[in-house]
Amino acid sequence: MSANTRPAAGQLAEHPGARPGAALLDAIEYRFRLCAEGPQPQAVDGRQLGHGLPNRRIPLPELAAILMHPSCGTAAQDAAWRFLVIQARTGAERWIVGVVGVALPGLRHRAHLLSKLSSGDLHAALVEAFLKALNKVDIDQPGIVNALLNAAFSGARAALREQEPAASGEANFAPGSALPPAPYGHPDLVLARAVRLGVLTAAEADLIGTTYLEDTSVTDYAARTGLPRWGVYKRRTAAVERLVAAIRAGELSDPTADVIAEATLRTAPDPAPGRP
Known part of the structure; x- marks a missing residue:
């Protein structure tokens, strides 16, 4: 072929x-x-x-x-x-x-x-x-x-x-008469931009995207990857600090960065971490 x-x-x-x-x-x-x-x-x-x-x-x-x-x-x-x-x-x-x-x-x-x-x-x-x-x-x-x-x-x-x-059955207007697409990407693309610029590793971007932007707790993520839960918390905290600093410094300039910044101020419902 x-x-x-x-x-x-x-x-x-x-x-x-x-x-x-x-x-x-x-x-x-x-x-x-x-x-x-x-x-x-x-x-x-x-x-x-x-x-x-x-x-x-x-x-x-x-x-x-x-x-x-x-x-x-x-x-x-x-x-x-x-x-x-x-x-x-x-x-x-x-x-x-x-x-x-x-x-x-x-x-x-x-x-x-x-x-x-x-x-x-x-x-x-x-x-x-x-x-x-x-x-x-x-x-x-x-x-x-x-x-x-x-x-x-x-x-x-x-x-x-x-x-x-x-x-949807709506009239298919000529391109010039249609509303333009929203002037922003998806938060996942901002994480990808952070990886390309060296702010995050691919693994750190996956960790942030999975536990902040999806319905996955750190406990579930740790169980899935086989890593200690406390270690996952520490890794995520360090990655989030670098990401937020890059966003505030304008390194990831994009309207979607605000969504990421807001999301990283919240955590998925999870039991309080206990040291092993």
Whole structure:
């Protein structure tokens, strides 16, 4: 399969086990898991990637878990994602499914955010935008996965916005007569900007976004990542202090920064932390 015949989002979901009406991301995960089964699962060579990754072949589902863990450094993340994007650009369908599979945690997070802003087939729009971003993302710059996910979010939001008048039965006016889009991005994009500028690490941005902007307590986050709850509190406090200082200094100049600043003054309901 050539790079010009990259499958569409709907084609990625086609498999014998797909249930009628199953969510697209669930269907893609099914195919992703199948690729990792058998005596020769789809994998990357950690010895070639380096940067502290295991010195062996790493099945893609395991790689996804490693890249999500807060202990995984940005250099390792970029090395892995650079390799994955290069493989996907060959047009090989198994690698396209593999790349989307590794990105599923981030795509699910963006889908959750998108569901608060848009209606329609947001999963399909998100995956389509992600596939387009694979050909455009600069793999020589740091923060490859964040760039991919941000492009997918923005592209999906734009596509869904275009569909909204037709879906609601309203007249589809000429572009010049329509109201312009809101002059701000999403708070998640501000966190991504903070990562690009070195204010936060990718893990710290995920911690802040998950525990402040979603319905996840620090206790739940600690249980999910296997980290001590008190350690998560300390890490989040330090990251929030740097983020708020950058916002107040104008380093992250954007109207959405106010939303982040307001959110970081609140905490998700959680028991008072106790030292172990």
